[in-house]
Amino acid sequence: MIIIENILQNAASICRAISKYIFPWIGDNIFAISSFLISLYTLWSNRQVLSINWAPNIVPVQDSTVMAMDKDFQPIAPYNQVFLANITVINPSKNDLAFFNLYAFDPATDNSLSLLTKKTYINSKEKDIIHVVGDTFYKLDIPDQKSGIFKANSFTRFDLPVVITNKEQLNSITSIGISFRIAKRRLFHPHKYEKYKIIYHINGWQKILGEKAEMQPDQKEYEKGNKE
Incomplete structure (x- = not known):
């Protein structure tokens, strides 16, 4: 009691x-x-949630099969030593989300690698980037530049061609990283950034290019990586 x-x-x-x-x-x-x-x-209610889906593989493509085309669809700039990946982004929120600092790099050295965007070219709106596989032309959906907007309630897909122009680096590189950042709106950390990245291991890429098949090996792997 x-x-x-x-x-x-x-x-x-x-x-x-x-x-x-x-x-x-x-x-x-x-x-x-x-x-x-x-x-x-x-x-x-405005929380920022992105659904990120990286391609499972980054694939080396045959030299001069990725190229820039002018407005008349004539080739103007073929590329060699290209590795091709892609990413899909779903923004289910009702707010546009800005991304920035999209770049490719060598994870072993953190040195940057060339990532093709439309801003790589003068008068970029008049040019396309294509990937030639046999007699077929695939138009690549490359980013406008290394920063941009994921629109509200949107689905975005980017092809990400990485070009390694340094022969010494090409012979020694064993992996390729791709990353970007978005700003996160938080109550106590209003300037917080979130980084998204993936590391692809590319050991044996020379063997992939050397294989002969009815469909080119790079396209086989690329299509397999793009299946939903």
Whole structure:
């Protein structure tokens, strides 16, 4: 009984303290509290969630089969030592999300590698990048530049051609990394950035290029990596 009486007395003391201090404080700060709760709800409802799907493989392609085309669809710039990957991004939120610092790199040295974008070229809107496989031309959906927007409620797909122009680096490289960043809106860290990246291991890429098949090996692997 003594224990129960103590519990009841403590509960009564707490209730009196709440009535005396907490309720008046809430009344005096009701607008600030309301604003805070609204901010929390807004952050939750506008939370930034991306669905990122990298291709499982980055694939070496035959020399001069990736090339820039002019507005008349004439080749103007063939590329050699190209590795091809892709990424799909779903932004299910009702907000546009900015991405930036899209780049390719050598994970062993952190040296940057050439990643083709439309801004690589002058008058880029008049040119396309294609991948030739046999008698078939595939137009690549490369990014406009190394930063951009994932539109609200959108599906975005990018082809990511990585060009290794340094022969010494080409002979020694064993993996290729690709990454980008987006800004994350958080309550206590408004300038927080989130980084997305993938590391592809490319040991034996020379053997892949050397294989002969009815369909070129690079396209086989690329299509396998693109199956939903």
